[in-house]
Amino acid sequence: MSAAWQAFFDELARWRDAGRTAEFWWRDDDAARPDAAFARLLSLAQRICLPLALAVIPMQSRKEIFENIGSMVSVLQHGADHANRAGPDGKKTEFAAAEPPAEAIARLSAARWQLQAQAGKHFLPVLVPPWNRLPKHLAGHLAAVGFRGLSRYGARSSAEASPGLRQVNTHVDILAWRSGRGFTGEDHALAGATRHLAAKRQGAVDPDEATGWLTHHAVHDEAAWAFLERLFETTRDRPALAWRRAEDLFRIS
Numbered sequence: 020m021s022a023a024w025q026a027f028f029d030e031l032a033r034w035r036d037a038g039r040t041a042e043f044w045w046r047d048d049d050a051a052r053p054d055a056a057f058a059r060l061l062s063l064a065q066r067i068c069l070p071l072a073l074a075v076i077p078m079q080s081r082k083e084i085f086e087n088i089g090s091m092v093s094v095l096q097h098g099a100d101h102a103n104r105a106g107p108d109g110k111k112t113e114f115a116a117a118e119p120p121a122e123a124i125a126r127l128s129a130a131r132w133q134l135q136a137q138a139g140k141h142f143l144p145v146l147v148p149p150w151n152r153l154p155k156h157l158a159g160h161l162a163a164v165g166f167r168g169l170s171r172y173g174a175r176s177s178a179e180a181s182p183g184l185r186q187v188n189t190h191v192d193i194l195a196w197r198s199g200r201g202f203t204g205e206d207h208a209l210a211g212a213t214r215h216l217a218a219k220r221q222g223a224v225d226p227d228e229a230t231g232w233l234t235h236h237a238v239h240d241e242a243a244w245a246f247l248e249r250l251f252e253t254t255r256d257r258p259a260l261a262w263r264r265a266e267d268l269f270r271i272s
C-alpha cells in the first residue's frame with residue numbers, strides 16, 4: 020500500500036479510536052446528457068451502492084437522464100444555464116457581479132421548476148453554483164425562493180450560508196484542471212481528504228461538515244474511474260466511516 024493510502028487509513032483509525040464517525044459524501048457535477056460517461060457513473064453508483072448527489076445543469080438537461088437513476092441518487096441544481104458571465108479577465112462564473120440580483124434569482128427560480136419537473140422525487144432544492152462561485156449578496160436571496168441548501172468548494176465558514184440555507188461543501192476534487200483535466204493522482208486526492216479529516220478532528224475547521232468528494236464524470240480518464248472504484252470499495256463497509264445522503268446532510272426529508 021502506498022504512503023498516501025496508509026496516511027489516509029491512519030487518519031480514519033484516529034477517528035475510530037476517538038469514537039467518532041468520519042462522514043463522507045459524493046457530488047458529481049455537470050450532468051445533463053445521457054452519454055456513455057453518464058451511464059458509467061450511474062452503473063458505478065448502483066454497483067457500489069453508495070449515495071450520489073448529482074449536480075444537474077437545468078437548462079441543458081435531458082429528461083432521459085432521470086429515467087433509471089435509482090433510489091441512491093439525489094439531484095442538486097447546478098446553476099441555471101452554466102454560461103460564463105465573467106469579464107475577459109475574471110474567474111469563470113455564471114453570476115457576474117454586474118448582473119442585477121433579481122435577474123440572477125429569476126433565472127435560478129425558473130430553472131429550478133424546470134429541473135424539479137424532470138427529476139421529480141429525486142430533486143433537492145440545493146444550489147451548486149457553476150465553478151463553485153456565487154457572489155455573497157446572492158446567497159441571502161436563495162431561501163426566499165425555496166432553496167434550502169448551497170454547496171461549493173472548501174471547508175465551510177458556517178453551517179448556514181444565510182438564514183435557512185444550509186451549507187455543505189466539497190473538499191477533494193479528483194481532477195487536475197490546470198494540467199490536462201486528468202486524474203489528479205492518488206497521492207494528491209488522498210492527501211486532500213486526509214488533510215480535511217485531520218483539520219476537522221483537531222477543530223481547525225467545522226468538524227460537523229461531511230468531507231465531500233467532487234467528481235466530473237464527463238472528463239474522467241481511466242485512472243480517475245479506477246481510483247473511485249478503489250476508494251468506494253475500501254471505504255464502503257469500514258467501521259467508523261459513513262457515506263451520507265445529501266438529503267440528510269442538507270436536512271431535507
Ligand SMILES: [Zn+2]
Binds near residue numbers: 048101
Ligand atoms: Zn460545472
